[in-house]
Amino acid sequence: MNLTILIPLVLGYIGIMSGLAYYGYKKTVTQEDYLVGGRDTNSVVMALSYGATFISTSSMVGFGGVASVYGMGLLWLAFLNIVLGIFVAFAVFGKRIRRMSLHLNASTFPTFLGKYYKSRFITVFSGTMIFIFMPAYTSIVLIGGGRFLQESLSINFNIALFLLAVIVSLYVISGGIKAVMYTDAFGAVIMLVGMAIFLVVTYQAVGGLLDGHKALSALKSMVPEELAAEGHAGWMSMPEFGSPMWWTLVSTMILGVGIGVLAQPQLAMRSMTVENDKALNRSVIVGGVFIFFMAGAAYMIGPLSNVYFMETTGQLAITVAEGNTDLVIPRLITSLMPEWFVYLFTLTLLSATISTVSSLIHVQSSAFGEDILKTLGVKTVLWNKISPARLGVIIGVILAVILGYTLPGGIIAQATAFWFGICAAGFLPALTGALFWKGASKEGAVASIITGFTASVFGFLFLKVSQSSAFGLSQALFGKDYLLPYPWTHVDPLIYSLPLSTIVFIGVSIITRSKKQNKNSEWERENVDAIQ
Template sequence: MNVSILIPLLLVYIAIMSWLAYYGYKKTVTQEDYLVGGRSTNPVIMALSYGATFISTSAMVGFGGVASVFGMGLLWLAFLNIVLGIFVAFAIFGKRIRKMSLHLNANTFSTFLGKHYDSKFITIFSGIMIFIFMPAYTSIVLIGGGRFVQESLSLNFNVALLLIAFIVSLYVISGGIKAVMYTDAFGAIIMLLGMVVFLFLTYYAVGGVVDGHRALSALNNMVPKELAADGHNGWLSFPDVGSPMWWTLVSTLIMGVGIGVLAQPQLVMRSMTVESDKSLYRSVIVGGIFIFFMAGATYMIGPLSNVYFMETSGELAIQVAEGNTDLVIPKLINSLMPDWFVYLFTLSLISATISTLSSLIHVQAAAFSEDILKPLGIKTVLWNKIKPARLGVIIGVILAILLAYILPGGIIAQSTAFWFGICAAGFLPSLIGAMFWKGASKKGAETSIIVGFLFSILGFLFLKSSQSSVFGVSKALFGKDYLLPFPWTHIDPLMYALPLSTAVFIVVSLKTNSKQQAKGNNRNTEVVSVNE
């Protein structure tokens, strides 16, 4: 890349982002401003921030690379992203969360659940889960941005990681959610422009929509033997039902991320930042269009990269990337796109990385200060010199950097599914119960959250081979990477942890309510007998 062109572009970009962050800082006066933007955020800003937080480098780089292997079947995930992640999240869930959080004076996801169920345990335990496990997701967003900068700018990966983390930590510490959302919205516009151009130029390079899909279909006889043995039927077809690839595609990539979006703390909190239901309805349109172009385009470009690389190098995309799916999209851009687009997409991916990282670290900091320390009566730390939220940012950034060095290559999509899956199993039943079921009880919610997280984590540690082999706990304890044979090795823990946590939530709530009702009847009987 031409440094004389790139440097001025980056300087202009950083200047705009810095001004927006400073503007957010000046608008941040109260703790409510820092956490939920004073509940008066413009709906367009909120929708763009939500989309930019949702669609990070994990989607643009990680899932784009995974789509080059699994094919167009991932478009079902884009469908769920729009239906569940936008329409249901805003128009149905968002409306109730906004009103209830205002009534409860709740400024974080964990506080919302804890105050509704009148449970300090839920607040603290949920905050701890977020603070401990969210770095697994934060780190892979950082990896995605670092890998692209490494590939496109020929910059050292370590330098790229530290630079991105430093930029994010600066304005999250100072401006809170307002600075995050303003910079997110600006980044979202750049991301949208970059992805629209990327999709158009990719189809143009493979001969258009019809010829491109025909060429992709013609590659069916080029499916590698190991993928065919796992059920691969070509890039325009679903894998064989019940095969390893089918279980991974359906249970992990489509269901895990598609359902998990409803229980994402950093996304749920966006509903708390607007002032009316009308704002949420307006956000549906903006958010839907954004997700359609961002997620849908990514899941189409990935498979089509096989056509391009086969025509230009005689190899499939995963072969060009030497087995690392995280490098497919960066290599496609460097090989296919004109220089001016590389500059544009560099800014797009930097925006995607920064927007998602800032939101995740903000949620981690809020969990640390509001959900863990505040209920314990701790308002300042380190000899009264650092506010807990600021310290939470610093710790979150350090954890993300450390994990970015530890996690192996090609892990972006798997780590995304891990975080989304454990959130769905742990939080979704109690979240839905809080909004829609008057019979939901405190004990039911507490038990459900514990069961959801417990079985999800056990599944990832001891059953699902792609994660259990990386964590190494099963190997250390039992001498093997996983404990049960196929299909358990490829079934996402969400598929059994979420039904279990839901069942526990319903059963315990019903029993708790029946016992309380029985105690109430006994008291009434005693009162009557005394009066007699």
């Protein structure tokens, strides 16, 4: 890339982003402004910010690369992204979250759950889970942006990672959620334009819609033996039912991320930032169109990259990427797209990285400052020089960068599914109960949250081989990488942890409600007898 063109372009982009961040900073007066944007954010800004936070480099780079291996079956995830991630999240969950958070005066996701169930433990424990596990997701978003900059600019990956982290931390520290959402909305427009052009050019390169899909279908005979043994049935088909690839695609990629979106703290908080329900209704259309082009485009471009690379290099995409799925999309862009688009997509990936990481860091900082320290009575730290929330930004960025340097290649999609899955198992039953079930109890919520996180983490550490072998704890304790045979080695923990936490939530709530009713009835009888 020509640095005399790129540097002014990036500086102009950073200048606009900085201007928007400064505008958000000037608009941030109260703590409510910092946390939930004063609850009067424009619906279009909110929807674009939500979409930009949802669709990050993990989708564009990570899942796009995974789609080059698994095929068009990943489009089922795009379907769930729109139905659950947009319609249900805004029109069903979002409206109730907005109203109830306003009534409870709750500005963060853990505080919302804690205040509803009248439990400091839920607030602190939920905030702790977010602060401990979210850096893993934050780091892989940084990795996705860093990998693209590594390929397109030919710079050291570690330098790219560090620069992205510094830019993000400055936005979040200064302007809070207002700065995050304004810069998100601007970045979302760039992302939408970039991915729309990328999708059109990719289809043109493979012969158009019909010929491109025919050519992809014809590649079935080129499926590598190791993938065929795992159940790969071609890029235009789902893997063989019950095969290792089928379990990974369906349980981890599609269900893990598709369902987990409803319990994402950084996304649920967006519903708290708008003024009324009409704003959420308007957001459904904007958000749906954005997700369709962003997620759907990435999941189609990934498989089609095999057609392009076979025609130009005689190799499948994963071979061109040297076995690292995170490099498929960056190498397709540098090989296929004209030079001007590489500059545009550099800004697109920067926008995707900055928008998502800034939102994640904001949630981590609020979890640290508001949900943990403030709930425990700590209001300032470091000799009263800095607020807990801003200290949380610094710690969150440091943790994300450390993990970004240490996590292995090809980890983006797996780490995304990990975070989405544990959030679904840990938070979704208690959140759904708070919104829709009057019979939900504090004891049921506490038991469900603990059960969900415990079952999920146990599954990743001791059952699902792709993670348990990487962590090494099962090998250290039991002398083997996993404790149960196939298919448990390929079943995502969400499949059993979410039903388990739901059963615990309902069962404990019913039991504790019944005991309280019995105690109230007994008290009434005793007092009636005393009066008589």
